[in-house]
Amino acid sequence: AQSVTQLDSHVSVSEGTPVLLRCNYSSSYSPSLFWYVQHPNKGLQLLLKYTSAATLVKGINGFEAEFKKSETSFHLTKPSAHMSDAAEYFCVVSTKSLMYSGGGADGLTFGKGTHLIIQP
């Protein structure tokens, strides 16, 4: 079985300060990991993905995430928050194993989301 835990339901930072959104996962097999962002009244947009290449992944809008197998983490960071970053962020894990069962089609499991608030 696999699971995703987003450690904070809400994160509040001031504009111009760093952002850290935490995600821990568990997976019996080699996972792929994603971060999606959802702005109010919009669909989900892919920010970045890890698929067993470089452990530091750069995404859109200045976001990046580091895959740490020893810590089973995939935290999302940005050096300087912008007002337009205010949104809901979802961490997602997917397994490539053909033996996987559960978690729906393609083995995708979503975290519960972290609401990022940017204060002026």
Add this chain to the structure above:
Amino acid sequence: EADIYQTPRYLVIGTGKKITLECSQTMGHDKMYWYQQDPGMELHLIHYSYGVNSTEKGDLSSESTVSRIRTEHFPLTLESARPSHTSQYLCASRGRSGLETQYFGPGTRLLVL
């Protein structure tokens, strides 16, 4: 930006009505998905399809039904809407190859009175 569309974007409807939520994509993707998302909650997969004439139920039990007669089209139908169906419904698609990226539509917010 991905070319996946959902209509309507917002729908307010009375109990007992039949509704169809439309989802279409112009990317030629074989795989399509429907997720249900309650406010402040994670997404739950309710239906998916691996191609024409293929439909499967997802993790979360749903009274809705889907069909896949054309590759680009994956509508979701509720025969008799109830207040418990009030939610946001997100459609997604993915190509046969690639690295498991799903592209999402903008969603339909459904309110059943």
